[in-house]
Amino acid sequence: xxxxxxxxxxxxxxxxxxxxxxxxxxxxxxxxxxxxxxxxxxxxxxxxxxxxxxxxxxxxxxxxxxxxxxxxxxxxxxxxxxxxxxxxxxxxxxxxxxxxxxxxxxxxxxxxxxxxxxxxxxxxxxxxxxxxxxxxxxxxxxxxxxxxxxxxxxxxxxxxxxxxxxxxxxxxxxxxxxxxxxxxxxxxxxxxxxxxxxxxxxxxxxxxxxxxxxxxxxxxxxxxxxxxxxxxxxxxxxxxxxxxxxxxxxxxxxxxxxxxxxxxxxxxxxxxxxxxxxxxxxxxxxxxxxxxxx
Amino acid sequence: xxxxxxxxxxxxxxxxxxxxxxxxxxxxxxxxxxxxxxxxxxxxxxxxxxxxxxxxxxxxxxxxxxxxxxxxxxxxxxxxxxxxxxxxxxxxxxxxxxxxxxxxxxxxxxxxxxxxxxxxxx
Numbered sequence: 001x002x003x004x005x006x007x008x009x010x011x012x013x014x015x016x017x018x019x020x021x022x023x024x025x026x027x028x029x030x031x032x033x034x035x036x037x038x039x040x041x042x043x044x045x046x047x048x049x050x051x052x053x054x055x056x057x058x059x060x061x062x063x064x065x066x067x068x069x070x071x072x073x074x075x076x077x078x079x080x081x082x083x084x085x086x087x088x089x090x091x092x093x094x095x096x097x098x099x100x101x102x103x104x105x106x107x108x109x110x111x112x113x114x115x116x117x118x119x120x121x122x123x124x125x126x127x128x129x130x131x132x133x134x135x136x137x138x139x140x141x142x143x144x145x146x147x148x149x150x151x152x153x154x155x156x157x158x159x160x161x162x163x164x165x166x167x168x169x170x171x172x173x174x175x176x177x178x179x180x181x182x183x184x185x186x187x188x189x190x191x192x193x194x195x196x197x198x199x200x201x202x203x204x205x206x207x208x209x210x211x212x213x214x215x216x217x218x219x220x221x222x223x224x225x226x227x228x229x230x231x232x233x234x235x236x237x238x239x240x241x242x243x244x245x246x247x248x249x250x251x252x253x254x255x256x257x258x259x260x261x262x263x264x265x266x267x268x269x270x271x272x273x274x275x276x277x278x279x280x281x282x283x284x285x286x287x288x289x290x291x292x293x294x
Numbered sequence: 295x296x297x298x299x300x301x302x303x304x305x306x307x308x309x310x311x312x313x314x315x316x317x318x319x320x321x322x323x324x325x326x327x328x329x330x331x332x333x334x335x336x337x338x339x340x341x342x343x344x345x346x347x348x349x350x351x352x353x354x355x356x357x358x359x360x361x362x363x364x365x366x367x368x369x370x371x372x373x374x375x376x377x378x379x380x381x382x383x384x385x386x387x388x389x390x391x392x393x394x395x396x397x398x399x400x401x402x403x404x405x406x407x408x409x410x411x412x413x414x415x416x
Contacts (some may be wrong), residue, residue, distance in 0.1 A: 025345050038409070068329060084365035085406065101365065101366065102366055104367050104408055106368065106370045108370065120343045124310075155343070156343060158338055159338040
């Protein structure tokens, strides 16, 4: 009985701690999308705290102490099209009544992006409410936009009450990714054959995950000219293989092609397909005749 | 630094520019003061709507402007200015010319876009 009471009290204690932490810390979620050759980062704030929020500062970490001299600016890549300090309208979006500003630190490229209520008449983010519609566009992916912190400023509270929280990545699932190669069987004739990759990819947040041809290998030693036109590290879906096989493998030469699909939040899926070069039957028979074995 | 700065000012003037020196050496306590003023305004009072804070808000804003601080650029805690290794100079010449002149005086601009007035020893 005593053990049961102790265990019950312990569970209640743990629950109260967790519940308090959840209730007092606003959540700042982020997901990213490829869009028109650029990458867009979308932020969402859920005010689980006890006070209204008047500013959300992405890529700024106060370390939750009172010393402002050790605060960290965490973002690395500047928004698309920036000149000095102004984020172009095409590279950002803000909720109604809010505005976005770029805040850098002198002598470094590190910076942060801050959304704040545009004027004193605008409504802060009320307790229990969710704020969507914050977006920044970059020319390229930058993991600091999803792996850094957000600092929350509460309406009419001193900066000492600010809270820095880790960004919560909303997209944690790799793309669903498959592909096939066409043709996937070649007859050995020493000629080059065009190969096409037919790719199917789908992601829960990113409409256009990044496709990369990662590698092409074979079960035989390849000569440099056995593969033509393949640009590794790019979205290359057309190349040529030489329909050649050394004849040592009963299965023939097998080219193995690897592609990756990476969503803008950094989740990566890898898929593999093969192209087989079959031995010429007549040649195999000839070998058999000469050696007396298969 | 004084020799290099004078060299840069002379070279810019010779090319038809009008260099204007802003921040040079900053004693660490002064740099700390800049950080505090910047933080007080940008993080705390700028968006404060409490009526009783209005007077303080106005005074801090005036102080912020007096130091020529920018909301978009926070003072750095470990600034090279505090070590006497950097100087801020506004020069109205084309960027390539400025960088060439600075190089000739033993200085360079590490961030010609985001901190275009900042020159330091390589």
